[in-house]
Amino acid sequence: MQPAKYRQAISKEAPDSSRFSYQALASGLNEPMGMAILPNLDVVVIERKGGVKYFNNSTQELAQIAQFNVFSGIEDGLLGVAVDPAFKKNNWIYFYYAVAGDRNINHLVRFELKNQKLIQTSKKILLEVPTQRTYCCHSAGYITFGPDGLLYLSIGDNTNAEEIEGHNPIDERPGRQLSDDQGTTANSNDLRGKILRIKPEANGTYSIPEGNLFPKDGSLGKPEIFAMGLRNPFRVSVDAKTQYVYWGDVGPDSEVKASEGKLSYDEINQARQPGFFGYPYFLGANEVFPDYDFATKKEGPGKDPRRPINDSPNNTGVKELPPAQPAFIWYGKGPSAKWPLLGKGGASAMAGPVYYSDLYLNAPYKLPAYYNGKLFIYDWIRRWIFAVTMDAAGNYVSMEPFLPQLKVVAPIDMQIAPDGAIYLLAYGTNWFAHNTDSGIIRVEYAEGNRKPVAAIKANNTIGAAPFTVVLSASGSKDFDAGSKLSYEWKIGNKSLYGKDARYTFTKAGVYKVVLTVSDEQGGKGIATMPVKVGNSPPVVVIATKANRSFYWDNTVLDYQVKVTDPEDGTINPAKIKLAFDYLPFGKDLASLLSADNDGNIQHTATVKLYNSQDCKSCHTLETKSVGPALKEISKKYKNQAGATAMLARKIISGGIGNWGTYPMPPHANLAEKEAQEIAGYILSLAEKPEKLPLSNKIILSEHLGKGTEGAYVLHASYTDKGANGIEPLTTTSQLVLRNPLIQFEDYQEGNVNVVIGTLKTQYVTYIANITDGKFARFNGIDLNQIKSIRLRVREHGAGGKIELRQNTKDGPLLGAVEIAAGKATDTNTDWQEIQLPVTGKNIAGVQDLYFVFRNGQAKESLFHLDWMYFQK
Structure with a gap:
C-alpha cells in the first residue's frame, strides 16, 4: 500500500504549545x-x-x-x-x-x-x-x-x-x-x-x-x-x-x-x-x-x-x-x-x-x-x-x-x-x-477555544483530624484573553464554589480534592490534589540565641534541637538525625536548602552535579534498582586503595559485569574532576558521621582566612511512625549561616541597575541608576545582635538618604544614613565605607530587608553601592 496520498496535506507551522493541556488521571x-x-x-x-x-x-x-x-x-x-x-x-x-x-x-x-x-x-x-x-x-x-x-x-x-x-x-x-x-x-x-x-x-x-x-x-x-x-x-x-x-x-x-x-x-x-x-x-x-x-x-x-x-x-x-x-x-x-x-x-x-x-x-x-x-x-x-x-x-x-x-x-x-x-x-x-x-497522563489539544489550566494551591495537605485546608485556584489560567472563569471544588460528595475555598476534614483518611475550572464556552480544566488526614507532620525546631543568618569567625553557635509529634508522643532522641558542617564553596543558598543529600551536607554541590546526570534512573540511595544502591557501592569500595579514581573512570567510560547484567552508560560529558567528586560523594556514604548532641555549643572556626565564600549548615530531621493509616512523615529543619558580607547586586528584588566596572586587575560589580524611591530587597535576614551595617559607597551623583525598612518598602524604619553628593572620577579609588546604624525595635528574627533610596529634590542618580557588611 502506497502512503503518498496520506501525507500530502501537512501544515508547515507547528501548533502553539499553549494549545496542549495535561491532566494526571491516576x-x-x-x-x-x-x-x-x-x-x-x-x-x-x-x-x-x-x-x-x-x-x-x-x-x-x-x-x-x-x-x-x-x-x-x-x-x-x-x-x-x-x-x-x-x-x-x-x-x-x-x-x-x-x-x-x-x-x-x-x-x-x-x-x-x-x-x-x-x-x-x-x-x-x-x-x-x-x-x-x-x-x-x-x-x-x-x-x-x-x-x-x-x-x-x-x-x-x-x-x-x-x-x-x-x-x-x-x-x-x-x-x-x-x-x-x-x-x-x-x-x-x-x-x-x-x-x-x-x-x-x-x-x-x-x-x-x-x-x-x-x-x-x-x-x-x-x-x-x-x-x-x-x-x-x-x-x-x-x-x-x-x-x-x-x-x-x-x-x-x-x-x-x-x-x-x-x-x-x-x-x-x-x-x-x-x-x-x-x-x-x-x-x-x-x-x-x-x-x-x-x-x-x-x-x-x-x-x-x-x-x-x-x-x-x-x-x-x-x-x-x-x-x-x-x-x-x-x-x-x-x-x-x-x-x-x-x-x-x-x-x-x-x-x-x-x-x-x-x-x-x-x-x-x-x-x-x-x-x-x-x-x-x-x-x-x-x-x-x-x-x-x-x-x-x-x-x-x-x-x-x-x-x-x-x-x-x-x-x-x-x-x-x-x-x-x-x-x-x-x-x-x-x-x-x-x-x-x-x-x-492525558494530553488534550484545543483547536479553537482553549481549556482553562486548573491549578490548586493549599496551605497544607497533611495533618491530624480535624484538619482545615485553605484552597486557592489563583494559579489557574486561561490562554484565551478575556475569558471569564468559574471554579468548582469537589471533596467526596461535597461541592464548593469560588476561586478560594476552605474545608475541614473531621475523619482520618486519604481524600481527593478535585478542582474544575470552566470558561464561558464550556471548556473545563481539571486538577486534583490528595489530602491525607490522620497524621500530622513532626515539628523540628532548631533554637539558638545566636544570629540565624550570619557567622563571624571564632564566635560561638549555641543550639538546641527540639522535636514534637502529637501521634508519636515521647520522641526517642536516637531517631533524630543531626548533622553539622562547614561548606567551603559558593553562596548558593537555594542549593543548600533544597539538596537531596540525606544529611550528607558536605557534598551538597556534588549531589547537585550528580542529580543533573541520568544516574537516578538506575541508582537510588538505599535500595537496589536496575543498578546497585549507592550505599552498596560505598560499602564495597570504601577501603579499597585508589577507589575514587577507579570509580571516576567507570563513571566517565561506563561498564558492565561488576553488579549484574545491566550496563552503566558512559558520561563522557563529565570532566575528570567532576567524576572524582561524584565518586567521593558515593564513597562517603559508608562513613558514619559522629553523632552530635541535640544541645551544644560550637566554635565557628572553619572559615578563617577563606574570603567571603562558605557557609555553616546545621541540619536536623525526624521521621515519625505514621498514624491512622497515613504513612510516616519526615520534617527537616536547617540553620544556614553565611558570610556577613553581601554584594548589593545580589538583591532578590529591586529596580536599580547592576553595573560592571573595570579595576586595574579585576572587575567590580555594583548597583547604579539609583534615584528617588527606588529600592533593593534582600530576603530572610536576621538582625539579632546586629548593631550596624557597613556600606561601601561611591559618592557619584546628587547624594541622598539610604533607609533600612522592615518587610516592605514602607515598613518600619530600622535605620538611615545620609550619603553626600559628589562626582567620582576613578573606579579604583573613589569608594568609601560608611556606617548605617541599626536602631529599630523588634528586629530579631528572620525577615526581609528593604534598602530604600531617597532624595525628592534630585532627578539624577544619587550614588553607587558595592556591598554591605553586617556588624555585631
Missing part, C-alpha cells in the same frame, strides 16, 4: 507496563507483578479488578494488554504474561471484560511461548492490533546478557546455549526475539494470516513470525494507513567500535514487509559485529547482511536467513551526528503511533493537521518524545521535540484515544519499584 501505580483504552475512554492498566487496574473515566476513580498469578522474577510478569478492535461487540481483552509455576512458559490469553470485571470463565489461551528463567533478560511482551484486525505480539530474545565479553551474545560453547542469540532471535524455529502476527478466532484459537515471513506449513520456520532478529522489541505500533510496523529495540552494551562510538545502538525500526532485522549479527545501518569465538577469544569476519548464515549448533531453524533490514533510526550512548537532538546517555527506545487527521475527523481533541503522517517515538530512560516526519514513501525526513514542556517520568506507553487525546503511561523514577510519580 498515580502511584506499581510498575505499570502497558494500558488499553476502551471506546468509552475507560483505561485498563497492567502492573508487572500481576495487578490489573481499571480507571473509570466517568467517576475518575482507579480500582483493581484482577490479579494475575505471574512469575515476576528477572524482567518477567504481566507484560502486555490490548482490547480487540471489535470490543464494543465482543468485549474481548488480551493479556500476555509469564505464568507462575514450574513450567517456564508465557501465555497470550483472552478474556471478556464486562462492567469493570474480567469474566474468569471466559478465559482462552491463544498461544504458549516456552522461555528460560535461569538468566535475565529481555521479555518485551507488547500487544497491538493492525487496521485489518491482526494481532501483533513482541517477544524479547530471552538470553543471558552477562559474560558477553564486550561482544554480541553468540556464545556457541557447550553448556552456554542460554547465552547464544542464534538459538532464539536468529532461529526461525523459535518465537523469541520476534514480532508475531496472528489472527484471533472467535473460538479462542488463532490462524496464520497471509504474508508472514515463513510459509504457513512451518517448513522453514514458525509461521507466526512477522519480524525476527530483534533483541528487546519493547513497544510496537502499526501504521493505520500503510500497515508499516514500527518498534523500538533496546540495544546491547558492546565494546565493538562502530561508526559512532560503540556498536550499542538502540533502534527505531520500520518494517514495510516481513523480514530479518539483523540481531545478533548487525545493528543500525547493518553495521557488522565481528564473529567472536568465546573459546579462543579471537575475532573473525562477521556475517554478510545480504546473505546471513546462522551456523550455530543452537540453531534449530533455517541456516540461511533473509537479507538483513537496516534500522530506521538508531542512536548510541554518546551524541549522535545523524540525530543530535536525541541526546546522550542511557537509552530505551520505544515506538508510538503514526498519526492521521482523517481518522479523528469528529474527535474533539484531535491533533492539528501539522502532525499528519508523523510517527511518535519516545525513550524510557531519556524521557523525551519526538515527532518524526516522513516523505510520501515513508522515508525519514526530520524530527522535532514533541511537548518538551511535559516532563513524563519514564514514559512506557503512548496511545491515541478515540476522542483524539494522547494518553501517556509513566513508569516512575526507580526500576522495579512502586513509584509515586508513576501514572496515567
Whole structure:
C-alpha cells in the first residue's frame, strides 16, 4: 500500500504549545507496563507483578479488578494488554504474561471484560511461548492490533546478557546455549526475539494470516513470525494507513567500535514487509559485529547482511536467513551526528503511533493537521518524545521535540484515544519499584477555544483530624484573553464554589480534592490534589540565641534541637538525625536548602552535579534498582586503595559485569574532576558521621582566612511512625549561616541597575541608576545582635538618604544614613565605607530587608553601592 496520498496535506507551522493541556488521571501505580483504552475512554492498566487496574473515566476513580498469578522474577510478569478492535461487540481483552509455576512458559490469553470485571470463565489461551528463567533478560511482551484486525505480539530474545565479553551474545560453547542469540532471535524455529502476527478466532484459537515471513506449513520456520532478529522489541505500533510496523529495540552494551562510538545502538525500526532485522549479527545501518569465538577469544569476519548464515549448533531453524533490514533510526550512548537532538546517555527506545487527521475527523481533541503522517517515538530512560516526519514513501525526513514542556517520568506507553487525546503511561523514577510519580497522563489539544489550566494551591495537605485546608485556584489560567472563569471544588460528595475555598476534614483518611475550572464556552480544566488526614507532620525546631543568618569567625553557635509529634508522643532522641558542617564553596543558598543529600551536607554541590546526570534512573540511595544502591557501592569500595579514581573512570567510560547484567552508560560529558567528586560523594556514604548532641555549643572556626565564600549548615530531621493509616512523615529543619558580607547586586528584588566596572586587575560589580524611591530587597535576614551595617559607597551623583525598612518598602524604619553628593572620577579609588546604624525595635528574627533610596529634590542618580557588611 502506497502512503503518498496520506501525507500530502501537512501544515508547515507547528501548533502553539499553549494549545496542549495535561491532566494526571491516576498515580502511584506499581510498575505499570502497558494500558488499553476502551471506546468509552475507560483505561485498563497492567502492573508487572500481576495487578490489573481499571480507571473509570466517568467517576475518575482507579480500582483493581484482577490479579494475575505471574512469575515476576528477572524482567518477567504481566507484560502486555490490548482490547480487540471489535470490543464494543465482543468485549474481548488480551493479556500476555509469564505464568507462575514450574513450567517456564508465557501465555497470550483472552478474556471478556464486562462492567469493570474480567469474566474468569471466559478465559482462552491463544498461544504458549516456552522461555528460560535461569538468566535475565529481555521479555518485551507488547500487544497491538493492525487496521485489518491482526494481532501483533513482541517477544524479547530471552538470553543471558552477562559474560558477553564486550561482544554480541553468540556464545556457541557447550553448556552456554542460554547465552547464544542464534538459538532464539536468529532461529526461525523459535518465537523469541520476534514480532508475531496472528489472527484471533472467535473460538479462542488463532490462524496464520497471509504474508508472514515463513510459509504457513512451518517448513522453514514458525509461521507466526512477522519480524525476527530483534533483541528487546519493547513497544510496537502499526501504521493505520500503510500497515508499516514500527518498534523500538533496546540495544546491547558492546565494546565493538562502530561508526559512532560503540556498536550499542538502540533502534527505531520500520518494517514495510516481513523480514530479518539483523540481531545478533548487525545493528543500525547493518553495521557488522565481528564473529567472536568465546573459546579462543579471537575475532573473525562477521556475517554478510545480504546473505546471513546462522551456523550455530543452537540453531534449530533455517541456516540461511533473509537479507538483513537496516534500522530506521538508531542512536548510541554518546551524541549522535545523524540525530543530535536525541541526546546522550542511557537509552530505551520505544515506538508510538503514526498519526492521521482523517481518522479523528469528529474527535474533539484531535491533533492539528501539522502532525499528519508523523510517527511518535519516545525513550524510557531519556524521557523525551519526538515527532518524526516522513516523505510520501515513508522515508525519514526530520524530527522535532514533541511537548518538551511535559516532563513524563519514564514514559512506557503512548496511545491515541478515540476522542483524539494522547494518553501517556509513566513508569516512575526507580526500576522495579512502586513509584509515586508513576501514572496515567492525558494530553488534550484545543483547536479553537482553549481549556482553562486548573491549578490548586493549599496551605497544607497533611495533618491530624480535624484538619482545615485553605484552597486557592489563583494559579489557574486561561490562554484565551478575556475569558471569564468559574471554579468548582469537589471533596467526596461535597461541592464548593469560588476561586478560594476552605474545608475541614473531621475523619482520618486519604481524600481527593478535585478542582474544575470552566470558561464561558464550556471548556473545563481539571486538577486534583490528595489530602491525607490522620497524621500530622513532626515539628523540628532548631533554637539558638545566636544570629540565624550570619557567622563571624571564632564566635560561638549555641543550639538546641527540639522535636514534637502529637501521634508519636515521647520522641526517642536516637531517631533524630543531626548533622553539622562547614561548606567551603559558593553562596548558593537555594542549593543548600533544597539538596537531596540525606544529611550528607558536605557534598551538597556534588549531589547537585550528580542529580543533573541520568544516574537516578538506575541508582537510588538505599535500595537496589536496575543498578546497585549507592550505599552498596560505598560499602564495597570504601577501603579499597585508589577507589575514587577507579570509580571516576567507570563513571566517565561506563561498564558492565561488576553488579549484574545491566550496563552503566558512559558520561563522557563529565570532566575528570567532576567524576572524582561524584565518586567521593558515593564513597562517603559508608562513613558514619559522629553523632552530635541535640544541645551544644560550637566554635565557628572553619572559615578563617577563606574570603567571603562558605557557609555553616546545621541540619536536623525526624521521621515519625505514621498514624491512622497515613504513612510516616519526615520534617527537616536547617540553620544556614553565611558570610556577613553581601554584594548589593545580589538583591532578590529591586529596580536599580547592576553595573560592571573595570579595576586595574579585576572587575567590580555594583548597583547604579539609583534615584528617588527606588529600592533593593534582600530576603530572610536576621538582625539579632546586629548593631550596624557597613556600606561601601561611591559618592557619584546628587547624594541622598539610604533607609533600612522592615518587610516592605514602607515598613518600619530600622535605620538611615545620609550619603553626600559628589562626582567620582576613578573606579579604583573613589569608594568609601560608611556606617548605617541599626536602631529599630523588634528586629530579631528572620525577615526581609528593604534598602530604600531617597532624595525628592534630585532627578539624577544619587550614588553607587558595592556591598554591605553586617556588624555585631
